[in-house]
Amino acid sequence: MDLARELGVSTATVSRALNGSSRVRPELAHRIREHARDRGYIANRHARALSSNSSRAFVGFVIPYVDTPAYSAVAAQCARLLSADGTQMILTITENDPRRELDQLRDLVATRVAGVVLSPSTGILPGTRELLQDLPVVQFHRGCGIDAPGVFSDDAALGDAVTRLADLGHRRIGYIGPSRSISNGARRLAAVRDGAAAAGLDPDALAVRLLEPATDHGAGAARELLHRADRPTALVVGGGTLSLSVAREVRSSGLRVPGDLSLVVYGDPAWFALHDPPLTVVSVDYPELARRAARLLVGRIGGDGPADDVLLTSELHPGGSTGPPPPGA
């Protein structure tokens, strides 16, 4: 209104000029924009959102944690990509608590977000499911059973790792990974079992330890496995945070890697290269995962038809931590 008054035009014209409508005389539009800039005018997004009820001004990004490479990399990328569109990303941490998840989702609906990127918590609530139904959603990293596309890692490289270990002669292979109650836990375990089967090993003969997220850091499971009489000659880990603690536990067990024990971990090869020898790592291209998620969300918001899941190929990044089993075993 101020601008309109000062320039002797109507608010409608100002609005049109500022929004780049072609239905205003270019010269006038230019003058208005100039004046707005000089005055340091910044349009109120709330008013805008309230008025034109359809906008992609905000999206939600709902994840269990962010202080983990997987999530932080993707959060960063998404915020970056979306901001280019003028879309603001509201970051929300569930800590894997279904109750929080629901509350936060409700808050996001309250700000009428255009869509949501979601990495669901473990025990997703019915109310949450309901909210999600009338919202463009992209699942990411983990899935819950809702009808929305998602971007995931195929985690096939975990299977490759097992196959390769079996080919090296390992017969007692251990696997420590996230619980099956998370979708990616189930997927990773399946990959590992497939890998064993592919090499002619009985999947049920694997020494498997599945852990609830953030409950335990895997050190206990590793210790237990490594102190058994028939301890595995190779250990595969299916989670980033788990990998760190398992690697530490292996170190403190005094076993030599790969002499006594072959070790394959999950996460960022750059960090696991600190280990001596550099660890063999199953990794995913997180920035790419993020790009796909962002693109998918934009598509959903844009009203594109039903989209397919994106399954990114995981990679087995060879290090020096795998070798033949020790002679005695």
Next chain:
Amino acid sequence: MDLARELGVSTATVSRALNGSSRVRPELAHRIREHARDRGYIANRHARALSSNSSRAFVGFVIPYVDTPAYSAVAAQCARLLSADGTQMILTITENDPRRELDQLRDLVATRVAGVVLSPSTGILPGTRELLQDLPVVQFHRGCGIDAPGVFSDDAALGDAVTRLADLGHRRIGYIGPSRSISNGARRLAAVRDGAAAAGLDPDALAVRLLEPATDHGAGAARELLHRADRPTALVVGGGTLSLSVAREVRSSGLRVPGDLSLVVYGDPAWFALHDPPLTVVSVDYPELARRAARLLVGRIGGDGPADDVLLTSELHPGGSTGPPPPGA
């Protein structure tokens, strides 16, 4: 309006009931809330923000990156703490680009955020400074010259590290850290120099290499230092990402740690414990940093008077990567 009609009351009463005003008959209030819940009513935050012009519905969180432990941990904590208040955190990545920073800040002003947590980019723009003036701001990790409190690490442990190395007998100490153009780069260099001086060493005799953020990963600087005729017998690194690449470079140089070279890095001890021997690490309590930042911001928003900077004590986490210099040196 729907709720009001359906219950035969006015919108004002509904609003009051939903906002927990005491000026409505408890029984009625209860009935209204119940009905709202059943209908799945979720109040529009934009309308709310527009109407009651003062709200802490949104805050901005503006940082150069988030896929780095320092920032991701703090982002997570802040989002967590603020969401307890019903405040939504808009995450924004500048990539250390002043232009983006300004744009994003302008967008945040457009959504009338109650305040901003900011880790300024290197060459902050005048326009940015101006925007920041009439906004509750908390600086974090880095500072720019604006009049706003901040939370930082004191980085004094970097100085302790140098002192300790000098006490072990090291005379040629190298330092690789972030450029002085970032405030924490300057602070860390100062800490290192102080540490040298405290041990009776000439600060100017340190072999210092300062790097622009994200331009170079420190490997080059490390290589150069380690291949000099009078190569340092100890190396201190003043940045998390730098530490990783320097550690790798040291590894590939073939020098033994700490036999040939003592090494002190910066970051999360848990990760650097992967190295053999575990590296000595200068670390900061990031969750605590986040808590302080969140608390400070809430204070600012609440209109508390001028607040002081928070300087968190950094810690020297001893590993096995420091020892006396090699006999010959």
Next chain:
DNA sequence: TTGAAAGCGCTAACAG
């Protein structure tokens, strides 16, 4: 091409 005016969904005086 421009203007007048009616909302968007809520809160907050101001009355009663």
Next chain:
DNA sequence: CTGTTAGCGCTTTCAA
């Protein structure tokens, strides 16, 4: 305690 009503700052018909 409750209702009426006037905005909050925009966008968007509908006319001109």
